[in-house]
Amino acid sequence: MAEMIVTETGGDLFKIEPVTPYPESYSETVRMARDEKRENARPKIKNKVNNLKDYDVVFLGYPIWHGDLPMAFYTFLDENNLSGKRIVLFSTHEGSGISRTDSAIRNYTKGKVVDNVLSIRGKRVQDSKAVPDVKNWIKTLRDSKTI
Numbered sequence: 102m103a104e105m106i107v108t109e110t111g112g113d114l115f116k117i118e119p120v121t122p123y124p125e126s127y128s129e130t131v132r133m134a135r136d137e138k139r140e141n142a143r144p145k146i147k148n149k150v151n152n153l154k155d156y157d158v159v160f161l162g163y164p165i166w167h168g169d170l171p172m173a174f175y176t177f178l179d180e181n182n183l184s185g186k187r188i189v190l191f192s193t194h195e196g197s198g199i200s201r202t203d204s205a206i207r208n209y210t211k212g213k214v215v216d217n218v219l220s221i222r223g224k225r226v227q228d229s230k231a232v233p234d235v236k237n238w239i240k241t242l243r244d245s246k247t248i
Contacts, residue, residue, distance in 0.1 A: 102191055102219075102226050102235060103162050109239040110248065112160065119144040119173040137172040144173045150181055158187045158248050161206065164223065165194040170202050175209075184211035189248065191238075193223040215247050 107114050121144060123130045137144060153159075163174050188210065190203055199220040207214045219238045225231045242248045 102193065102221065102231060103160075105232055105235040106160055106162070106191065106239065109236060110160075115148070115150055117163075117173055117177045118147045119176075120147055121145075131166075134166040134171065138167050138169060142172045143176045143179060146173055146176050146180075153181055153183075153186075156186065158189060159183060159212070160189045160191065162191045163193075163202070165192050165197050165200050165202060165220075168197055168200045170205060178206070178209050182211075186210075186212040187247070188212040188214045189217075189242065190214065191219040192221075193226055194220055195223055215242070217242060217245070217247065 103114055103116075106112065123133055136142075161174075163170055188206065190199070190206065192199055192202065194200070199218050203214060203218050217238070219234065221231045221234055225234070239248070
């Protein structure tokens, strides 16, 4: 979805990647994510955003894992000051929708989290069926002068 959003907005892409990659196996990734959540882990991430101050609007995208953000995403939030930014959220899920992650990010940051959140089943994104959804969402954000 992030690439679709970059295509529609002309924005820049920053990928939050943990230093220790998640396993290729879905079941092993699920197990690792569950363990990280139980331990309230903050996995180290590979790269840093050097020019975050240059952005007024920040799109934050993530998968919903066990009803929450991936723990590496919390590492990103810990390491980056988003106060004063307009934060636009999008996520993939397998049935939980956005869960309560929008509230978690609102409570975690001092940025303005936009109410219009896009959450799409991962399968739709993998099959490229989400392109019209993303285009319509971006149009709505533009029409409302959110971005």
